Amino acid sequence: MAGQREMREKNPWHRRPIIIIAVLFTVVIGGLVTMSVMQNKPIHQKYKYGIVLDAGSSHTSVYVYQWPAEKENNTGMVTQKHTCNVKGKGISSYFRNANQAGPSLRECMEEAERAIPTPRHQETPVYLGATAGMRLLRKENETASGNVLLSVMQFLQATPFSFQGARIITGQEEGAYGWITVNYLSDNFRRAQHTMGALDLGGASTQITFESGDHFKSINDFIHFRLYGKEYRVYTHSFLCYGKDQALKLFLDRQLQAHPTGSGKQTLEDPCFHPGYNKSKSVQDIYNSPCVSEVQPSKAEFTHKGTGNWMLCQKNVRRIFNFSECTSSSCSFNGVFQPPLKGQFGAFSAFFFVMDFLNLTSEPLEVSKKKLAAYCSMPWDEVTKNHKKVKEKYLQEYCFSGTYILTLLEDGYNFTSETWKDIKFIKKIANSDAGWTLGYMLNLTNMIPAEAPDSPPIPHAGYVTLMVLFVFVLFFLIVLAYCFFRRSSSASQKQIV
Known part of the structure; x- marks a missing residue:
C-alpha cells in the first residue's frame, strides 16, 4: 500500500495541478473545435x-x-x-x-x-x-x-x-422588359458591357428595342431604366397587329379584297401555302379581329388553295407594310421613326420557334431565302408526311411565317445581309426563357x-x-505543464541521488 502511494506521488500525472491543467487543456481544445465547426458550417x-x-x-x-x-x-x-x-x-x-x-x-x-x-x-x-x-x-x-x-x-x-x-x-413595356431579360441573362449589366437589342414576335404584336444615343421625337419612343447603379435609355416600339397570327389575317384580308369573285364560292390561290394544300375556311375566322378591314367579303366561306411560289409570296407579304411613308430621318415601317440599328440583337418567342423549325437560325440572309423558297415549293402531302407530330394549324403556316419574319427583319427593321449575323435567334439563356x-x-x-x-x-x-x-x-497551459513536469523531473532526480 505504501509502495503504491509512493509511486503515485512520484508520478506527476497523479498530481492535482497536472489533472487541472489536463482538464483545462481538454476544454480549450474542445472549445476551439466546436467554435470552428459552428462558425464555418454552410449558411442556409x-x-x-x-x-x-x-x-x-x-x-x-x-x-x-x-x-x-x-x-x-x-x-x-x-x-x-x-x-x-x-x-x-x-x-x-x-x-x-x-x-x-x-x-x-x-x-x-x-x-x-x-x-x-x-x-x-x-x-x-x-x-x-x-x-x-x-x-x-x-x-x-x-x-x-x-x-x-x-x-x-x-x-x-x-x-x-x-x-x-x-x-x-403597353407594347413599349413589353419590348423594354424583353430587352432587360436578354441583357440580364447575358450578364451584360454586371459586366458593364455593351447591351444587346431585343426582337420579340408574339401572336398579335412585335417589338424592337435597343439602346441608342439618338434624340427621340416622341416620348413613346424610349423608356428609362436604372439597373445595377447605371442609367439606361432605350429606343422601343411595339407594332400592334403585326404579330405572327394577326399578320396572317392582314395578309389573307388583302388577298381576299384584291380578288373578289362572282356568285360562286371564292377560291384564294395563296403563294405562301404549299402546293396541294386545299382547305375550306370560314371568312369569320379572318374578320374577327379589329386589325383587318371592316368590309368583309360577301361569301361566308372560301377555298384556300396553296401554290407554293415564294417570290410571289414575299411580294404579297410586303403589301401589308407601308414602306413609303416616313417624315423622320429614318423609319422602320408605317411611318414609325427608328434610329439606326446598333450592336447585336437577341430574337426570341415566335422569331426563334419559326426559324428553328425551318433550320434557319444560323444561316446567312441569302441562304435563308433560298432554303425557304425550296421549303415553300414542297408539296403539302410531303410536308405532312415529314412532320407527322406537328399540329396542322402550325405546320400549314410555316411558309408564310418564315417569309413574314424575313420581310419584317430585312425590309421592316432594316437589317441587311451584312448585319444579319448580328441577330441571334434564342429560346433560352442560362436555363431561363427569353x-x-x-x-x-x-x-x-x-x-x-x-x-x-x-x-x-x-x-x-x-x-x-x-x-x-x-x-x-x-x-x-502548455508552458505551465512543461514547467511543472520539468520541476517534478528535477525533484525526482535529486531524490535518487
Missing part, C-alpha cells in the same frame, strides 16, 4: 419568390422566379425556377364567357404552389401582365376586356400568394424589401478575437 441560403403570368394572345404561361434574399446592387439576382403553360387559348378568348378566364389558370397555379415552399406562399407576389391579345380586345370591346381581367383578379386573389395586380401592359416576364420580375424586385440572410453565430471580428484568446490560453 434564403430565397424570395415571385410569380409572373404572361397572358398572351394565343396562350398564358406562368413563370416562377426566385432570387437570394440578399440583393446585389439593389437588384435581385432572379432565376427561373418553374414554368407552366396554361391549357387552351389566351384569356382574351374568354370574352364571351369571362367568368371562366380565372379558373382556366387553376392547374398551373397549383403547380406554382408546389414549386414554392409553403412558408413563403403568403409573401410571394403574383403579377399578371396581359399583352397584345388583350390590347386588341380592349380596343374592340372595353367592357369584355374589363370582365376578363376581373375574373382573373378574383381567382388570383383567392390563391395563397400575395396578389399584386393584373393589368394590360421573354418580357423575367425583365418585369427583375424590375419589380427593386420595390421588394431585402431580407437579411442567415449569418454566422459570431461576427468575424469577435471570432478572430476569441480564436486568439483560445490559442493564448492553450499556449499558456
Whole structure:
C-alpha cells in the first residue's frame, strides 16, 4: 500500500495541478473545435419568390422566379425556377364567357404552389401582365376586356400568394422588359458591357428595342431604366397587329379584297401555302379581329388553295407594310421613326420557334431565302408526311411565317445581309426563357424589401478575437505543464541521488 502511494506521488500525472491543467487543456481544445465547426458550417441560403403570368394572345404561361434574399446592387439576382403553360387559348378568348378566364389558370397555379415552399406562399407576389391579345380586345370591346381581367383578379386573389395586380401592359413595356431579360441573362449589366437589342414576335404584336444615343421625337419612343447603379435609355416600339397570327389575317384580308369573285364560292390561290394544300375556311375566322378591314367579303366561306411560289409570296407579304411613308430621318415601317440599328440583337418567342423549325437560325440572309423558297415549293402531302407530330394549324403556316419574319427583319427593321449575323435567334439563356416576364420580375424586385440572410453565430471580428484568446490560453497551459513536469523531473532526480 505504501509502495503504491509512493509511486503515485512520484508520478506527476497523479498530481492535482497536472489533472487541472489536463482538464483545462481538454476544454480549450474542445472549445476551439466546436467554435470552428459552428462558425464555418454552410449558411442556409434564403430565397424570395415571385410569380409572373404572361397572358398572351394565343396562350398564358406562368413563370416562377426566385432570387437570394440578399440583393446585389439593389437588384435581385432572379432565376427561373418553374414554368407552366396554361391549357387552351389566351384569356382574351374568354370574352364571351369571362367568368371562366380565372379558373382556366387553376392547374398551373397549383403547380406554382408546389414549386414554392409553403412558408413563403403568403409573401410571394403574383403579377399578371396581359399583352397584345388583350390590347386588341380592349380596343374592340372595353367592357369584355374589363370582365376578363376581373375574373382573373378574383381567382388570383383567392390563391395563397400575395396578389399584386393584373393589368394590360403597353407594347413599349413589353419590348423594354424583353430587352432587360436578354441583357440580364447575358450578364451584360454586371459586366458593364455593351447591351444587346431585343426582337420579340408574339401572336398579335412585335417589338424592337435597343439602346441608342439618338434624340427621340416622341416620348413613346424610349423608356428609362436604372439597373445595377447605371442609367439606361432605350429606343422601343411595339407594332400592334403585326404579330405572327394577326399578320396572317392582314395578309389573307388583302388577298381576299384584291380578288373578289362572282356568285360562286371564292377560291384564294395563296403563294405562301404549299402546293396541294386545299382547305375550306370560314371568312369569320379572318374578320374577327379589329386589325383587318371592316368590309368583309360577301361569301361566308372560301377555298384556300396553296401554290407554293415564294417570290410571289414575299411580294404579297410586303403589301401589308407601308414602306413609303416616313417624315423622320429614318423609319422602320408605317411611318414609325427608328434610329439606326446598333450592336447585336437577341430574337426570341415566335422569331426563334419559326426559324428553328425551318433550320434557319444560323444561316446567312441569302441562304435563308433560298432554303425557304425550296421549303415553300414542297408539296403539302410531303410536308405532312415529314412532320407527322406537328399540329396542322402550325405546320400549314410555316411558309408564310418564315417569309413574314424575313420581310419584317430585312425590309421592316432594316437589317441587311451584312448585319444579319448580328441577330441571334434564342429560346433560352442560362436555363431561363427569353421573354418580357423575367425583365418585369427583375424590375419589380427593386420595390421588394431585402431580407437579411442567415449569418454566422459570431461576427468575424469577435471570432478572430476569441480564436486568439483560445490559442493564448492553450499556449499558456502548455508552458505551465512543461514547467511543472520539468520541476517534478528535477525533484525526482535529486531524490535518487
